[in-house]
Each structure stands twice: as structure tokens, then as C-alpha cells.
Amino acid sequence: MKDGIHPEYRPVAFKDGAADHVFIIRSTVKTKESIEINGEKYPLVQLDTSSLSHPFYTGKQKVVDTGGRVGKFKARYGKK
Known part of the structure; x- marks a missing residue:
């Protein structure tokens, strides 16, 4: 390994x-x-969020199905 690089x-x-x-x-x-x-x-490096405050790691994450897209897809293309 080179020195100084x-x-x-x-x-x-x-x-x-x-x-x-x-x-x-x-x-x-x-x-x-x-x-x-x-x-x-x-x-010092300032962070907006880390694993202590991110919703994914804190368990406060919400899954939102806007407009029932999954239901519309299953109704249109699901098994008949």
C-alpha cells in the first residue's frame, strides 16, 4: 500500500x-x-435520521395502499 494516498x-x-x-x-x-x-x-457529522429515529428501524413504518391499487389489480387480473 502506498503511503500518503x-x-x-x-x-x-x-x-x-x-x-x-x-x-x-x-x-x-x-x-x-x-x-x-x-x-x-x-x-462532528450532523445526520437528519439514523437507525434510532428512522421509521423502518423503530417499527413505526406505515404501509399505505393509496386508492386500493392492489385490490384493483387483483380484481382485474386475478384468478377467475
């Missing part, structure tokens, strides 16, 4: 704005913001 792989804080939760993982993402957690300063 790969980005720095370091701990980065990601903040979920919807759930107001911060988690730290290693990443190469570049950011100008930073946050201090337990006396340590980390680069």
Missing part, C-alpha cells in the same frame, strides 16, 4: 438530530464541525 481513518462523532443521540465510529469523512465528548474533541 489514503485518507485518515479516525474516530468521528455522528449526531442524529431527530433522536438527539451521538455515536462515535471510525470514518474517513471530512467535516469542519467538532464536538467535545467526555473531554475528547471529535469531528
Whole structure:
């Protein structure tokens, strides 16, 4: 592996704005913001949503059948 061509792989804080939760993982993402957690300063990435606030992961996802499209399809093309 060549030296000096790969980005720095370091701990980065990601903040979920919807759930107001911060988690730290290693990443190469570049950011100008930073946050201090337990006396340590980390680069900060603001997120709109994460697995803590996304409806798919929280179990609050709703399936909407607008206009009964599935029922219309089955009535038109279903077994007779």
C-alpha cells in the first residue's frame, strides 16, 4: 500500500438530530464541525435520521395502499 494516498481513518462523532443521540465510529469523512465528548474533541457529522429515529428501524413504518391499487389489480387480473 502506498503511503500518503489514503485518507485518515479516525474516530468521528455522528449526531442524529431527530433522536438527539451521538455515536462515535471510525470514518474517513471530512467535516469542519467538532464536538467535545467526555473531554475528547471529535469531528462532528450532523445526520437528519439514523437507525434510532428512522421509521423502518423503530417499527413505526406505515404501509399505505393509496386508492386500493392492489385490490384493483387483483380484481382485474386475478384468478377467475
